[in-house]
Every structure is written in C-alpha cells, then in structure tokens.
Amino acid sequence: MSEPEITKIEVGDGAAIPRPEDKGLVSAWWIALFGAIALLVFLPWYKPDPYLNILRFVPDGIIVTFEVTVFSISLAIVIGLLTGLGRLSRNRFINLIASLYVEVVRGIPLLVQLFYIYYALGRFVRVPDLVAAVIAMAFCYGAYMGEVFRAGIKSIDSGQTEASLSLGFNHRQTMAYVILPQAWRTILPPVGNEFIALLKDTSLVSILAVADILRRGREYASESFNYFETYTMIALIYLLITLVLSKLISIMEHRLSHYERR
Amino acid sequence: MNAADPIIRLQHINKFFGAFKALSDVSLDIKSGEKVVVLGPSGSGKSTLLRTVNRLESIDSGTIIVDGHNLYDPGEDINRIRMEVGMVFQSFNLFRHKSVLENLTLAPIKLKKMDRDQAETLALALLDKVGMRDRATHFPIQLSGGQQQRVAIARALAMEPKIMLFDEPTSALDPEMINEVLEVMITLAREGMTMLVVTHEMGFAREVADKVVFMDAGAVVEVAKPMEFFTNPQNPRSQLFLRQILAPATR
Numbered sequence: 001m002s003e004p005e006i007t008k009i010e011v012g013d014g015a016a017i018p019r020p021e022d023k024g025l026v027s028a029w030w031i032a033l034f035g036a037i038a039l040l041v042f043l044p045w046y047k048p049d050p051y052l053n054i055l056r057f058v059p060d061g062i063i064v065t066f067e068v069t070v071f072s073i074s075l076a077i078v079i080g081l082l083t084g085l086g087r088l089s090r091n092r093f094i095n096l097i098a099s100l101y102v103e104v105v106r107g108i109p110l111l112v113q114l115f116y117i118y119y120a121l122g123r124f125v126r127v128p129d130l131v132a133a134v135i136a137m138a139f140c141y142g143a144y145m146g147e148v149f150r151a152g153i154k155s156i157d158s159g160q161t162e163a164s165l166s167l168g169f170n171h172r173q174t175m176a177y178v179i180l181p182q183a184w185r186t187i188l189p190p191v192g193n194e195f196i197a198l199l200k201d202t203s204l205v206s207i208l209a210v211a212d213i214l215r216r217g218r219e220y221a222s223e224s225f226n227y228f229e230t231y232t233m234i235a236l237i238y239l240l241i242t243l244v245l246s247k248l249i250s251i252m253e254h255r256l257s258h259y260e261r262r
Numbered sequence: 263m264n265a266a267d268p269i270i271r272l273q274h275i276n277k278f279f280g281a282f283k284a285l286s287d288v289s290l291d292i293k294s295g296e297k298v299v300v301l302g303p304s305g306s307g308k309s310t311l312l313r314t315v316n317r318l319e320s321i322d323s324g325t326i327i328v329d330g331h332n333l334y335d336p337g338e339d340i341n342r343i344r345m346e347v348g349m350v351f352q353s354f355n356l357f358r359h360k361s362v363l364e365n366l367t368l369a370p371i372k373l374k375k376m377d378r379d380q381a382e383t384l385a386l387a388l389l390d391k392v393g394m395r396d397r398a399t400h401f402p403i404q405l406s407g408g409q410q411q412r413v414a415i416a417r418a419l420a421m422e423p424k425i426m427l428f429d430e431p432t433s434a435l436d437p438e439m440i441n442e443v444l445e446v447m448i449t450l451a452r453e454g455m456t457m458l459v460v461t462h463e464m465g466f467a468r469e470v471a472d473k474v475v476f477m478d479a480g481a482v483v484e485v486a487k488p489m490e491f492f493t494n495p496q497n498p499r500s501q502l503f504l505r506q507i508l509a510p511a512t513r
Contacts, residue, residue, distance in 0.1 A: 162318055163355035163414075167369040167421055168345035177368060182359045 029243065036240045043233070050226040054217070054233045061216035062237065068133055068212060069199045075138035076198070077191065080145025085175070087150045098146065105143035111204055113140050118208050133205040141198050148194065152187035153179055185256050192249035196242050203238070213237060267330075269294040269425060269456055270315060275324035277310060277480075284310045285321070286480040294424070297457045299467040299488070302477035303503060308460040311477065312429050315458060316347045329424060345373060348418030352430040354410040356402035362389065362413050363398040366420040373421070381420075388416040392446050408439025412446055419450075426450065428459040464507065468492060476500045 044052035086098025105113070117136035121127055127135075156179050164174040206215035214234060221230040268291035277285040284307050292298050300308045313319035314326060317333055317340050326333040331343050357365050366385035370376040376384075389395040392412040402410055411431055418426060428447065432440045444466050451457055451470045461467065467474055467488055474491040476484040476499075484497045495501045 157353075157355075159351060159353050159355035160357065163349075163351060163357070163417075165318065166316055166344055166347070166349035167418070168341045168373050169369065170341050173372065177372065178357055182357075 029247065032239065033243050036236050036243065040233070040236050040240065050224055050229045051233060053224075054220055054226070054230050057220045058213060058216045058233065058237065061211055061213035062241075064130070064210060064215075065199065065202050065212040068130065068137065068202045068205055068210065069195070071134045072137035072141060072202070073191075073195050073198055075134065076141035076145045076194070079138060079142025080149050083142060083146025084149025084153060087146060088153060102143045102146055105140055110140050110201060111207075114204055114208060129209045133202075133208050133210045136208075137198060137202065137205065141194060145191070145194060148187055148190045149183075152183040152190075155186050156182050188256060189249065189253045192245075192252065196245050196249070199245070200238065200242065268292055268327075269329055270458070271325075271327040272311075272314070273325045273327075275311070275314060275321050275326065277307075277314070277319065277321045283480050285314070288324070288477075288480070288482050290475060290482065290485075292456065292458060294456055295454050296472045297451050297455075297470050298459070298473055298475060299471040300458070300460045300475045300477060301462075301464075301467060301503070302483075306477040307480040308477050309429050310480075312427050312458060312460050315425075315427055316344050316349055318349075341373075345369075345421055346423050347425045347427060348421060348423035349427045350411070350415050350418055350429065350431045352433050354402070354407070354414045354434070356410055356414055356417070358402050360401075361398070362394065362400050362402070362405070365402070365413060365417050369417075369421050385416070385420055388419050389413070391419075391449070392416045393442070406439060407435045408442045411435065411439075411443045415443075415446055415450070425456045425458070428457065428461065430460050430462070432461065432463060462507075464492070476503065478503070 040055075044055050083098050083101060086094050087102065089095045089098070108116075114133070114136045117139060118129075118132045121132050121135065153175075160178050160182065161174055164178040165171075169177065202212055203214040206212050206218065209215075211219075217230045217234040221227045224230075270290070270292040272288055272290045275285050275288040276283070286307075288307075288311060290298075290311075300311065302308050310319055314321050315328065315333075321334060328343055329346055331338050333340070333343060356362075357368065360368060363382065363385055366388060367376075367378065367381040370381040370384065371378060386395055386398065389398055392415055394409060394412050394416065397405060397409065397413075402413070405413065415426075415431075431447070432443050435443065440463070444463060447457070447459070447466065448470055457470075459466070459471075471488045474484075474486055474488050475482055476486075476491065476495075476497070478499045484491065484495065484500045486496070491500065492504065495504055
C-alpha cells in the first residue's frame, strides 16, 4: 500500500518560532512583544473605561483557555502516539483504522467537528461543556499529532531497529527502548508548534458555552457595546501569550539540539 | 541435537527482491566454532545471505536451522533465537541516545533480566577486551568509526551469543581504523567463537577463515579452504574475482 510521503510536518498557522540565525524574525518578535505589552499597559492607563474594565473581566477566561489547551494537547499526544504507531503498523487492519481516522479528521473543518462531537456526545451522555470541548479538540489534534509522531518515528534510521531486533528485542520493545526515546527529540518542536496552534484554536470553543478568553470578551462586549475596544484587548492578550510561548519553545528546541551535539 | 551437527544449516535458500533473484539455491553448513568468510563482488547476495541467518531478511523457499531451531517456522520464538546470534553491522548502529556502557547493558538487563551491577561488570569486562573501557561514559557520536564498531562488537557479545554475524564490519571505516576492528575479530576467532563474516578484507579471510565461501549472482560458486581458494581457485568466476581485487597490488 503506497502512502503519501510526509517528510516534514509544518503547522501553517502556528506562530513563527524565531531562530537565532533569523535576524529579521528575532527583531520582529521583540517589536511585537514590546508593542503588545505597551498597548496592554498604555490603553488601560489612558482610558480605564473600558480598557481597564475589560482587563478585569477577561482573565478568568485565560485560565479556561489554558485548561482546555493543556488537557486537549495531553489527550491529543496520547491519541497521536497511538495513531502514529497505527499508521506505521504492519497489521493492515490497524493501519487502515488509523489512516481512516486521519483522513476523516483532515477533511472536516475543526469548527464543524466541534459542533458535531459536542452534539453527538450530548445525545448519549451528559458531560460538562469543558469536557466535550476538550474531547473534540483532542480528537482533531490527535490526527495532526499522529502525523507528527509518524514522521518522527520514520526519521530514525532503520539500522537502529535492526540492531535492536538482532539483540533479541521484539518490535514493541524496540519501539519503547530504542526508537521513541530518540524520536521525541525530533517530535518535540513540532508538538510545541501544535500546542500554540491549538491554544489559538481553543477560541472556537467559545461557541460551545465554554468561558474562555474570547467568550469572556464577547460577554463583556455584548453588555457594554464596546466591541472594538474589547476585541483589541482580546487580540493583544492572545498575541502576548503566543509570543511568549513561541519563545519558550524555541529555547527548549535549542537546548535539545545542543544535547544532541554534545 | 548431535554435537557433530552443524550449528547453522542453510538448505536450498531462494530469495527474490521483486523479479531480481537475490539468493539462488544456497546451501551451507557451519559447524560450531567454525569461522566462515563470505567473499564476492558487490550485489552477489553475501549480505542478504548473512541477514537471513537471524531473519532480518525473509526468504521465499528453503530452510535455515540455527542451533537446532527452524528459523522460519512460525512456531519458533525468533527473539529467543536472535539472543543467541550476535550481529555486527557495516554502519555500527549503536544506540545514539545511550552511553557506551548503556549500549552494552540494555539488552542483558531487559531481555535476560540481569541485575544492573552484574550487567555493568560484564559490560566493562567486554569493553576492556575491545580496548574501550575508558570510553564507557561517552556517547556514540563522540567516538570514531573504529571505536564505534568495537563497541558494537562488545554490545553483541554482551548477550553471550553462540554465533556472531559480521556484515562488512570494516567497509564504512577509514583505512587507519580497519586494523583495530580486525584485531578484535581475530581475538574473538582465537577464542573459538562461531563466526560468519562478510568482508572484503582478504588478509582477514586468509588468516582466520576455516573456509571461504565465494558467491556470485546470488549463488554459492565455490567453497574452499582459504589457502586453496587464494592460490588455486577452481571456478572461472572466482579466478576472475581474485584477479580483479589483487590486480593493483601485483602491478
């Protein structure tokens, strides 16, 4: 069975991770960071009503956004690992199931999946909105994560597998002791990218009555009619979060490559 | 199993890569303690043959018996058989995320349930044997090719195998590192290890081999004692091969 070759997984809408060698991106990162912080400080000081009020109202949502993001990415990593292994499985049935899952998820917009899983779950069990949102996000991102894991595992030289098998390890032990410990270094940076992409996509769960940053903003705006001011602050908050996260991930990535080179 | 029975017996092995016949009716017996060197031009199927002996390569027909086990019998536990058969690769294939010592202890600890102290004692003794004890805490990437290959040999020995397979162990090495690896292999041969070696090192074949197997186009063309093979090859293809590899030296 021939599969489409995926050598590198790029998340198109992930925040750009600045690398030290890319001077343009690095300075853009600093300008964006200081710009966002300056506006987030200046506007509430200059015009407390509504900007300071918005800043007082929205932070509850930041916690919810992080909750959804962290739970979703954790579940997505588990699903992704299983999917990646499934896509590489020599068992045709498992391979087919995993591939089918990836194809289906990739073919349906995230927003539609969110609605679908939310209402489909609702027909059988009553779960809190937050749980439904996490399951839906993880279901979608698990497929993308599966491709990341698959690419990471495939990036390990087949000689490593052969050496392990020749010592007497079976395929499962080879994966656990030899392949995955090496693959995670390749996998971690794209997982970081997915984390940022997922964090931004959690804004979609605001339509499922989950009180994330965007939902809190909408609540404020619809009461005060300060739509422009509210969404300005919302955008700045998201920007600040993703800028900081992308920097953290790039530091982590740098440390990892350093470890590899020692 | 009778003591006189060969420890490795290949009978009528055929293997195809698509339409290409990689192995053609290959039969070969290797007795316990015997050192067999497989020679032949590239693409002659020597490495493929070697790799069938621990089932890293499938076969299309024939039987392979290793230490009394029928290798391609679905009822056999291939992993147990592989524990008895060490393998050394052209590209070393040390575990890049493990230190030299961990490369040696991983399999004994996980597969033989050896306790860590015992495994490390064994590993250090083996590293001593291949002259790498002082590099126990290094990572593979910090070692030269020759050093990596010596560690790779020690890693295979850590499972205390009955048979060692060598798949062109010096072909990826810079010339000045070839001897340090060959010396380790010669020591191993002197200690009585059963060895099946695919190599281009004629000096090694001459010095160590009990018999030389010459392959061409997937078939065993000639089996002879090294003295006879190098001085008086019988088959025209062996003669041509020896003329080609020895030509520059005699000029």
